[in-house]
Amino acid sequence: MTLTKRIYPDQTIGIIGGGQLGKMLAQSALRMGYKVAVLDPSEDAPASATSHLFINAPFDDEQALKQLGDASDVITYEFENIDGPLLEEMVDEYYVPQGADTLLTLQNREDEKDAIRNSGAKVVPFEKVESDEDVKAFTAKENYPVIVKTATGGYDGKGQYLIESEADLEDETIPYGDTQFIAEKYLDLEREVSLTVARSAGGKEVIFPLQENLHRNQILYRTIAPSRIDYQKEAELQVSKIMNKLHFTGVFTVEFFIDKSGVLYVNEIAPRPHNSAHHTIESCNISQFDAHILAVTNQPLPEITQHTPAIMMNLLGQDLDRLDNELFDYPEWHVHLYGKTSRKPERKMGHVTMLTDDVEAALNQLKTDFEKE
Ligand code: ADP
Ligand code: MG
Numbered sequence: 001m002t003l004t005k006r007i008y009p010d011q012t013i014g015i016i017g018g019g020q021l022g023k024m025l026a027q028s029a030l031r032m033g034y035k036v037a038v039l040d041p042s043e044d045a046p047a048s049a050t051s052h053l054f055i056n057a058p059f060d061d062e063q064a065l066k067q068l069g070d071a072s073d074v075i076t077y078e079f080e081n082i083d084g085p086l087l088e089e090m091v092d093e094y095y096v097p098q099g100a101d102t103l104l105t106l107q108n109r110e111d112e113k114d115a116i117r118n119s120g121a122k123v124v125p126f127e128k129v130e131s132d133e134d135v136k137a138f139t140a141k142e143n144y145p146v147i148v149k150t151a152t153g154g155y156d157g158k159g160q161y162l163i164e165s166e167a168d169l170e171d172e173t174i175p176y177g178d179t180q181f182i183a184e185k186y187l188d189l190e191r192e193v194s195l196t197v198a199r200s201a202g203g204k205e206v207i208f209p210l211q212e213n214l215h216r217n218q219i220l221y222r223t224i225a226p227s228r229i230d231y232q233k234e235a236e237l238q239v240s241k242i243m244n245k246l247h248f249t250g251v252f253t254v255e256f257f258i259d260k261s262g263v264l265y266v267n268e269i270a271p272r273p274h275n276s277a278h279h280t281i282e283s284c285n286i287s288q289f290d291a292h293i294l295a296v297t298n299q300p301l302p303e304i305t306q307h308t309p310a311i312m313m314n315l316l317g318q319d320l321d322r323l324d325n326e327l328f329d330y331p332e333w334h335v336h337l338y339g340k341t342s343r344k345p346e347r348k349m350g351h352v353t354m355l356t357d358d359v360e361a362a363l364n365q366l367k368t369d370f371e372k373e
Pocket of ligand 1: 147155157186188219
């Protein structure tokens with residue numbers, strides 16, 4: 001069932017995945033008057049508190065997916081690793097305006113990078129690898145350092161091996177037999193940026209301002225929006241090439257690398273709301289979550305304007321341990337806590353958005369007040 005239709009308030013939006021992205025999607029949908037149904041395997045998932053119907057079941061539970069489909073007028077997802085055949089069944093039986101094809105391509109890093117490269121957009125040199133010998137053959141062309149990444153299921157740098165020399169390769173035990181891997185040239189990065197785009201079921205697209213992303217331990221640490229270096233036009237050009245090859249409905253974010261010589265490369269694409277666009281909740285006329293709900297319900301999308309520059313600071317488990325008592329000492333900050341019950345190091349527990357006309361001063365304040373680990 002792929003025809004486009006409009007979904008009206010009071011109808012139900014079904015979301016596969018009830019983490020923080022599902023929760024913030026639900027909050028937008030609820031504000032607009034929609035009902036929300038959510039499926040998530042953890043019984044205290046953040047979005048269990050923001051749904052009319054919460055189905056507590058694994059993502060590959062066919063009956064549970066059917067229950068979600070039967071209860072919903074439109075289905076979307078915050079979780080990327082939905083079982084392929086099950087998603088295809090959902091697309092056949094229910095209204096899933098995002099379809100299955102793009103998600104299935106993006107679920108596999110090799111297919112994703114092939115699709116990006118075939119679109120004419122620029123990607124970092126990469127190759128499929130099945131052994132240390134393959135990695136060595138790749139470095140013979142591209143030199144060290146390289147990064148070996150799992151093709152499936154990776155997030156926040158999980159399943160990645162930085163290989164700086166042949167000795168590193170010997171020290172590291174990469175489980176080639178367990179899953180697919182790619183090797184990619186490791187860049188000396190100048191910056192990382194991301195571009196968030198929303199495309200409605202009817203085909204209109206709107207673009208958010210380019211975001212600048214700082215990572216620590218391969219996890220997003222800060223986002224500064226708009227980016228302090230202006231690659232908006234170049235990023236939009238790359239995205240338009242990708243959009244000629246891959247079909248998108250809803251919100252998606254393209255992550256980019258900029259190397260020391262100023263070359264922009266596409267890194268990866270997330271076909272869902274993205275951590276680097278959380279600031280849009282407070283800084284833009286509509287948030288990425290609003291945009292996604294408008295898009296999948298086939299409501300018109302407004303042009304995007306950002307009214308104030310923003311800094312987003314992620315709150316990982318270890319950050320909350322330090323900041324618990326201080327978070328609300330800054331009443332002008334927008335504090336988001338996702339309501340996850342178990343706090344773990346490196347787990348995303350919440351984020352803070354600061355609106356400021358003086359980004360450098362705010363970054364300095366964060367340094368002195370919060371980076372005293
Ligand atoms: P994930 O799917 O885990 O987000 P990414 O490929 O985006 O995987 O890698 C996470 C982070 O690791 C990137 O945002 C970047 O900081 C660093 N990284 C990954 N690949 C490279 C590379 N080829 N060169 C330099 N840094 C990289
Ligand atoms: Mg990434």
